[in-house]
Amino acid sequence: MKRIAIVGGETHIHEVTRLAGQHLTIVGAVVRESQKAKAAEDFKCPLFDSEAALYEQAKPDVVAVANQNDLKGACVLRALRAGCDVVADKPLTISMDEQREIEAFLRAHPERRLLVLLTLRGQGMWAEVRNQVRDGTIGRPAFCHVRMAVQLMRELRPDWFLDVNRSGGLFLDLLIHGIDQVEWALDSKIVAMTATMGNLGYPEDVNLRDHAAVYCELASGATAIIEGQRMLPEPAGADYRMLVAGTQGYLDLDFGESTLHVTDREAKRRAITEFPETQSVLADWLAGGDLVDQESSLRANRLSILATQSAEEQRRIVLD
Known part of the structure; x- marks a missing residue:
């Protein structure tokens, strides 16, 4: 099973959590202070104070990005640069500059994979x-x-x-x-x-x-x-x-x-x-599929x- 970390958990994180124990293992999360109690209950994983600590200590294969929309693009880039694949709730970013930066990074690092949850x-x-x-x-x-x-x-x-x-x-x-x-x-x-x-x-x-x-x-x-x-x-x-x-x-x-x-x-x-x-587009992606x-x-x-x-x-x- 893939080791997955969660950043945010703001919206539609159920697409990730419902696969826990079957297709993935949730190894850690970073959330806002006001979300910590609910995240600990829902995610059943260690909570970290920073993304850097999450990546260094939890060592995820994949990062699920579901924080507020204007913060997503930078978070996606940090996860990719940390050597992780990324699954993001929509939108991936709201900035065209960040969009171009993400596209350029993926062109330069074809070993990395990215999925936006286009669940339909x-x-x-x-x-x-x-x-x-x-x-x-x-x-x-x-x-x-x-x-x-x-x-x-x-x-x-x-x-x-x-x-x-x-x-x-x-x-x-x-x-x-x-x-x-x-x-x-x-x-x-x-x-x-x-x-x-x-x-x-x-x-x-x-x-x-x-x-x-x-x-x-x-x-x-x-x-x-x-x-x-x-x-x-x-x-x-x-x-x-x-x-x-x-x-x-x-x-x-x-x-x-x-x-x-x-x-x-x-x-x-x-x-x-x-x-x-x-079918779950995330489960398909984790298995190497290309439904999305x-x-x-x-x-x-x-x-x-x-x-x-x-x-x-x-x-x-x-x-x-």
Whole structure:
């Protein structure tokens, strides 16, 4: 089993902890002072006062980075330079300078591995959308719409999460999944992006962002819209959807309702009920798999930074 250390444990660390004892051993963690009691209970491992002490004494093979978003990039680089592989909750970093530095380090050190937890790739229903597209069920994809809506839950969020300068905003913290799904399912690269991001629910909070959307042009000639909000009313926890329209029909996924339908050229609609088995993208990666390959991890984060820049600068960005 791989020896894994945790830095942060702020969000989605369950992807790591649920594999403890099967695929990995948690050998140590560094968390904020206010998190220590819960971390000791959840992680069941020694806690360290610094990353340097963690790496020197616990000697991990892999570091799981899940601290606040604006600190992640520097933490990822320190772990890589300490000779560890890295698994990071999204986003990898909110800074393009750090993005370039991470990419350059990995080019210079091909023995190192990195994974961003793009967990939707492991969900059977999302994987089946990709399978249906690649099987030609709906012909050539022409348009894709991804929706990712969640509750804001202000009272449960740490302060940094509600500050765009520290969280990075909706593209980096949420819609990165949709951006990745568009390229993965349609098997085509995004070549241009035009985005918006704003705050309609709490205009008095100048650093909050509660909605965003990006219009994407793909190399295949298809287009996509990826949009999301932190406005979902209770009791719904999340509303994730994906529609792909092609030259011979369309696919319609409603993740909340656990349904996937295909409509053919004769307008006959049928439910798809058999899906690939759901799998952990982290377990796959630890076993040497490439369900989420390193290039895709880096690219999804880079595209999310560019979408954020497009929204902030109010301009269309053409990718190199």
